[in-house]
Amino acid sequence: MTDETAPDRRRRDAAGTRQAILDAAVAAFTRHGYDGVGVRDIARDAGVTAMLINRYFGSKEQLFAEAVDVSFAPRTVITGTGPELAEQTARTLVSRTAPDAEELGPFLLMLRSAASPRAAEIMRDAIGRHAARHLSEELSGPDAEARAELMLAVQAGVWLMRRVLGTTALVKAHPEDLTRYAAALLRVLDTPADG
Amino acid sequence: MTDETAPDRRRRDAAGTRQAILDAAVAAFTRHGYDGVGVRDIARDAGVTAMLINRYFGSKEQLFAEAVDVSFAPRTVITGTGPELAEQTARTLVSRTAPDAEELGPFLLMLRSAASPRAAEIMRDAIGRHAARHLSEELSGPDAEARAELMLAVQAGVWLMRRVLGTTALVKAHPEDLTRYAAALLRVLDTPADG
DNA sequence: TCGGTCATTCTACAACTGTATACTTCCACG
DNA sequence: CGTGGAAGTATACAGTTGTAGAATGACCGA
Numbered sequence: 001m002t003d004e005t006a007p008d009r010r011r012r013d014a015a016g017t018r019q020a021i022l023d024a025a026v027a028a029f030t031r032h033g034y035d036g037v038g039v040r041d042i043a044r045d046a047g048v049t050a051m052l053i054n055r056y057f058g059s060k061e062q063l064f065a066e067a068v069d070v071s072f073a074p075r076t077v078i079t080g081t082g083p084e085l086a087e088q089t090a091r092t093l094v095s096r097t098a099p100d101a102e103e104l105g106p107f108l109l110m111l112r113s114a115a116s117p118r119a120a121e122i123m124r125d126a127i128g129r130h131a132a133r134h135l136s137e138e139l140s141g142p143d144a145e146a147r148a149e150l151m152l153a154v155q156a157g158v159w160l161m162r163r164v165l166g167t168t169a170l171v172k173a174h175p176e177d178l179t180r181y182a183a184a185l186l187r188v189l190d191t192p193a194d195g
Numbered sequence: 196m197t198d199e200t201a202p203d204r205r206r207r208d209a210a211g212t213r214q215a216i217l218d219a220a221v222a223a224f225t226r227h228g229y230d231g232v233g234v235r236d237i238a239r240d241a242g243v244t245a246m247l248i249n250r251y252f253g254s255k256e257q258l259f260a261e262a263v264d265v266s267f268a269p270r271t272v273i274t275g276t277g278p279e280l281a282e283q284t285a286r287t288l289v290s291r292t293a294p295d296a297e298e299l300g301p302f303l304l305m306l307r308s309a310a311s312p313r314a315a316e317i318m319r320d321a322i323g324r325h326a327a328r329h330l331s332e333e334l335s336g337p338d339a340e341a342r343a344e345l346m347l348a349v350q351a352g353v354w355l356m357r358r359v360l361g362t363t364a365l366v367k368a369h370p371e372d373l374t375r376y377a378a379a380l381l382r383v384l385d386t387p388a389d390g
Numbered sequence: 391t392c393g394g395t396c397a398t399t400c401t402a403c404a405a406c407t408g409t410a411t412a413c414t415t416c417c418a419c420g
Numbered sequence: 421c422g423t424g425g426a427a428g429t430a431t432a433c434a435g436t437t438g439t440a441g442a443a444t445g446a447c448c449g450a
Contacts (some may be wrong), residue, residue: 014396035310039437039439048399050438051439060438111306111309111355112310114309114310114360115230124361128362143368143376146364146368149365152352153353156351156356157345157347157348157350157355161345165322167319167327189376189380207427209426212428233407246409246430250427255408
């Protein structure tokens, strides 16, 4: 699906080809995880040969690193700021993890590539550089970084159970109920520790 | 490591061999995920040949299904009942996800095998049969099943961030602080929806 | 129109995957 | 003793993996 642009376009356009490969890589790694995709698959989606991946990125691993950076960079993880943060984040979380949603995104990439130790390292670094950093800036009080990472943990958990595994109760539950619970969870982390 | 028993014991003991394979499979799948282990690896750990896996289990996939059942069956997911549930679960969660812990367990198996669609199906079924079922029995009020699965989601998220990825803030945080936050999160799900 | 240069592809390799078929070895029975 | 059947092994196959090396191709300046 999603054939980028035209099937036979772009001849001798280095930058364009590189970008096409990167786009295909983000989608493929998100759908099947680091170990689940071969360089030939990505190359086919980008409309080129497998060897171009090594030419432009050095190796599959380095391509993955760039793809992770692309996927994690946008601030899609934090939706809303200040007092709206928990509610807004909960709402988008629930709508994006709907069983029939085709939305991709960094959480899927994370979950499906977590098995590979090397991929895990790469993602840990990217999280520190992007998501966790931006999110902790929104939080005040002690343990801001830890609370930010726990927010990511809560979201990742919901992505896993509801979207990746498709666990029955979370699939059948009413979205508004789920949103209420998710917001309550995130609100716990929005404010510093109480008793 | 952990060579089961003796290196060359057990000759012509069908039940023992089957069990040795299953034990090795649980450990290997937990450490490297469904796609990350070859049948030859498991066989070597069990001290037998790869073909015995197909002989006793039919296929790698069926072996995985049995391994998942073994790993998910014990009630290790819920530690403590009633009013102690949140605090107890939080405590064991934090201690087991310590960066230097070598503890294995169902959450690691889940996270590292989530990339494979077939493995995901198998695990979803096992969760329904074991963990989510037992856990929801501990909960009262509406949405018991969904709240149980959300508890699993929270735990899975912490396992992912802290133990699998090793994100900095969660690794460096004081365990007692983390326990406090984790308990607060689980307490949200322990009681039915409020506002 | 030629020539060079760089984007792109072809071919190949060695390692690995899951599993089917055929083989060998051992033990308990008669 | 010795034989049948079961426990375990060896070999093989058809795929796939990531990537190295050489060959091909098209475009641009001269």
